[in-house]
Amino acid sequence: MEVWYFDVRRDRRPIGDPSLAEKRGVVMKSSSDLSLSRRRFCLCCVGGAAYAATAGWLTPRQAFAEARGLVSLIKDSAAASPITTYKLRNNISVLEGSGGNIAALTGPDGKVMVDAGIGVSRARLTQALAALGAEPITHLINTHWHFDHADGNEWLHSAGAKIIAQDNTRKHLSEIQRVEDWDYNFLPAAGGAIPSEVFAKDHSLKLNGASIGLRYYGPAHTDSDISVTFAEANVVHVGDTFWNGIYPFIDYSTGGSIDGMIAASDANLAAVTNDTIIIPGHGRPVSNKAELQAFRDMLVAIRDNVARLKQQGRTRDEAVAAKPTAAFDAIWGQFVIDPGFFTRLVYEGV
Numbered sequence: 001m002e003v004w005y006f007d008v009r010r011d012r013r014p015i016g017d018p019s020l021a022e023k024r025g026v027v028m029k030s031s032s033d034l035s036l037s038r039r040r041f042c043l044c045c046v047g048g049a050a051y052a053a054t055a056g057w058l059t060p061r062q063a064f065a066e067a068r069g070l071v072s073l074i075k076d077s078a079a080a081s082p083i084t085t086y087k088l089r090n091n092i093s094v095l096e097g098s099g100g101n102i103a104a105l106t107g108p109d110g111k112v113m114v115d116a117g118i119g120v121s122r123a124r125l126t127q128a129l130a131a132l133g134a135e136p137i138t139h140l141i142n143t144h145w146h147f148d149h150a151d152g153n154e155w156l157h158s159a160g161a162k163i164i165a166q167d168n169t170r171k172h173l174s175e176i177q178r179v180e181d182w183d184y185n186f187l188p189a190a191g192g193a194i195p196s197e198v199f200a201k202d203h204s205l206k207l208n209g210a211s212i213g214l215r216y217y218g219p220a221h222t223d224s225d226i227s228v229t230f231a232e233a234n235v236v237h238v239g240d241t242f243w244n245g246i247y248p249f250i251d252y253s254t255g256g257s258i259d260g261m262i263a264a265s266d267a268n269l270a271a272v273t274n275d276t277i278i279i280p281g282h283g284r285p286v287s288n289k290a291e292l293q294a295f296r297d298m299l300v301a302i303r304d305n306v307a308r309l310k311q312q313g314r315t316r317d318e319a320v321a322a323k324p325t326a327a328f329d330a331i332w333g334q335f336v337i338d339p340g341f342f343t344r345l346v347y348e349g350v
């Protein structure tokens with residue numbers, strides 16, 4: 001039997017000694033067993049990639065059917081995805097098409113990026129970034145540790161970027177990290193991909209004339225999430241604390257919870273005005289306070305519905321069968337995190 005291990009940062013490759021891989025906590029699959037079950041499907045990562053590849057939402061059924069293998073799906077989707085650039089204001093743009101939404105600030109101090117996308121997008125991202133200006137990439141900020149936001153760290157570091165993140169992002173990228181709801185073990189990132197400048201609560205930068213504020217949410221979507229605010233432009237990247245128009249993934253394995261997501265949404269709402277441009281981690285990349293408010297209200301309503309069912313003694317499957325998300329599914333349930341999966345995520349935290 002041919003044995004592969006999945007290293008999402010370096011593609012899958014054969015290894016000679018399965019016991020060694022097991023010791024390292026590596027996910028191993030035989031090459032004849034590459035069709036992944038739902039639980040082996042990396043929802044957070046694949047969503048954005050699959051969306052971009054098809055220029056439209058994949059239904060969960062389509063997405064799972066196409067999940068021939070986690071790494072190959074992500075890689076193929078991201079590699080085939082065009083990068084779409086939206087120019088916002090004060091030399092800030094958002095780039096869509098490689099995992100999570102990426103922000104870029106240009107100017108004489110060099111390009112400052114918020115999130116790195118997926119490594120296989122390097123050529124297309126390089127091209128999209130070059131179209132914004134000739135200056136080198138000097139800084140990269142990670143909103144949190146997830147693969148679809150930090151997989152490009154390695155090439156961006158080699159291109160000259162200093163990587164900045166919250167303490168827990170460095171911790172998770174430095175260790176073998178299991179995400180239970182993906183049934184997946186991530187290997188430690190290569191040395192250059194590890195953030196070299198970290199902070200606990202707040203951090204500020206002054207680059208290209210912009211005051212850039214980095215703020216830790218506390219436990220939210222993970223335990224490593226930060227917002228990145230460009231004060232003069234009134235633009236904020238809120239990472240995966242906000243999925244615009246789609247149910248979010250919540251990573252309980254590294255400290256996320258439904259209550260943490262709601263607390264982060266409240267913090268986001270308190271920090272913005274009607275003129276603020278909000279960049280969500282996933283979903284339509286240029287957003288606003290009204291859409292953020294709708295996301296927060298959806299989270300609260302579904303949490304309350306699911307909590308009521310759990311208090312009545314319903315099991316998780318019974319709670320899913322009761323369809324506590326029904327009023328929201330037509331709008332929010334059209335993506336990879338389908339109503340049943342989202343109900344299970346909420347149930348875990350109430």
Ligand SMILES: [Zn+2]
Binds near residue numbers: 146221
């Ligand atoms: Zn994430």
